[in-house]
Amino acid sequence: MWLARAQAELGRFDDAEQTLRTAGPALLTWESRLLLSRVLAETDRLADADHYARAVLAAGPFPPGHPVLLWAQSVVARVHFRRAEWADAVVAFEYAVEGFELVLGPGHPKTLRMADALAAAREAAN
Numbered sequence: 142m143w144l145a146r147a148q149a150e151l152g153r154f155d156d157a158e159q160t161l162r163t164a165g166p167a168l169l170t171w172e173s174r175l176l177l178s179r180v181l182a183e184t185d186r187l188a189d190a191d192h193y194a195r196a197v198l199a200a201g202p203f204p205p206g207h208p209v210l211l212w213a214q215s216v217v218a219r220v221h222f223r224r225a226e227w228a229d230a231v232v233a234f235e236y237a238v239e240g241f242e243l244v245l246g247p248g249h250p251k252t253l254r255m256a257d258a259l260a261a262a263r264e265a266a267n
Contacts, residue, residue, distance in 0.1 A: 142173055149176065154183045171200045175209060178216045182223070191220045211240040215255060222258070227266035234259035 142164065148157035157180045161173055178193035194216035203210040218233030238259050241252040 142170075142176070145173075145176055145180075149180050149183075154180045158184070171197045171209060174200075175213055175216070178213065182216050182219045185223065187220045187223055190216060194220070206240050206244045208244060211237050211244065214240070215258075218258065218262070222262055222265070225265070227262060230262040231259065231266055234262050 142161075145157040145160040145164075148154075148160060158177065161177045161180065164173060174193045175197045178190045178197065181187075181190035181193065194213045197209065197213040198217070214233055215237040218230050218237055221227075221230035221233055234255060238252065238255045241249065241255050245252050
């Protein structure tokens with residue numbers, strides 16, 4: 142899992158996917174599924190990315206603002222954006238930005254990155 146995370150952070154998404162898919166039972170964890178969804182979204186494998194992100198969202202009752210919930214929602218938002226489903230992307234990014242602001246603060250780099258993605262979705266929707 143940690144190797145795949147490092148590979149993804151370095152932009153080596155194909156390597157990260159390979160590491161995750163060969164992990165065996167570890168792939169069944171919500172954390173591995175979430176990372177795989179992110180990797181798949183980065184490589185434009187949107188149907189698979191959406192599937193794994195939604196599997197994480199369905200995995201259990203995460204409390205509002207839980208980082209896993211927010212990251213999964215941001216992957217779903219990215220999938221909507223890449224599919225040019227602007228209205229759905231805006232709603233999903235709004236949810237993610239609001240959550241990241243509450244959990245991490247308005248000036249956190251991840252919050253700012255989500256806010257930029259929200260602005261791009263809003264611009265594309267108009």
